[in-house]
Amino acid sequence: MLAKILPLTRLLDDWLPRHCALCEARIFDPAGLGLCPGCLNALPGRNVQRCRHCARRLHTTGPTTEPSAVGVRPLCQICEALEAREAHEPLEASSDLDSIHAACDYAPPLDRWITAMKYGGDPALAAPLGALLIPQGIALAPQVDRIIAIPPSSRRLVERGFDHTAHLAAPLARALGLRLQPRLQPKLLARIRHTPEQAGLDQQARSRNLQGAFVAQPNIAGQSVLLIDDVMTTGSTLREAACALRKQGARTIIALVVARAHSIR
Ligand SMILES: [Zn+2]
Ligand SMILES: [Zn+2]
Secondary structure, X not given: OHHHHHHHHHHXXXXXXXXXXXXXXXXXXXXXXXXXXXXXXXXXXXXXXXXXXXXXXXXXXXXXXXXXXXXXXXXXXXXXXXXXXXXXXXXXXXXXXXXXXXXXXXXXXXXXXXXXXXXXXXXXXXXXXHHOOHHHHHHHHHHOOEEEEOOOOHHHHHHHOOOHHHHHHHHHHHHHOOOOOOOXXXXXXXXXXXXXXXXXXXXXXXXXXXXXXXXXOHHHOOOOEEEEEEEEOOOHHHHHHHHHHHHOOOOOEEEEEEEEOOOOO
């Protein structure tokens, strides 16, 4: 009996009116975005054009009519300069990430929301944040075989009480009909070393902090991966995870984050 009722309640849950997570207005929200259209459009850095290498917001063109476009996107001035330098003298440690995408900027009210989700131990706050990834995720889907959420260390998992990046990735995985990596070991990408929180560290310390923190399984060889994380600041976490995946032969590695921070937090 319960088995019959559960899908029905889930169906009703999808269609019943809810309240906007930010302004509490009643909303009809079949997509599970959790926000009213006004609050959704007012999120910082939503629907702006971003650098394809680093997801910094490009200020030259203003809002784009095609926020999820993933064709050849322009580079920011910093990445353009780096690319020109690399063409002359290849850098030893260039990134294994093929491109980086961000749904929003890490700014109010999204920063408080992400902090509350991460440190407040409330998985329910993750679903609407994860839903922000869906438009870009759908546009990137033709290039992707697998979605992998940046895994926490087992110590962090115990501290937080839930795997917040897996919760962020779940709405997109559901929308694309892709399975997230199984909960049981061996995970395709695992964090094998506990590392101190990145917040509060400078760029070099962030990089050092994460060296060798991830390990990937050989069966990722030849697959294209969409890596999901909550916030990108310097990109150290994503680069280190991408490096582990590339070592095992992953083909294309694309990162998609909820929020791009523009300075060290
Ligand atoms: Zn609202
Ligand atoms: Zn850039």
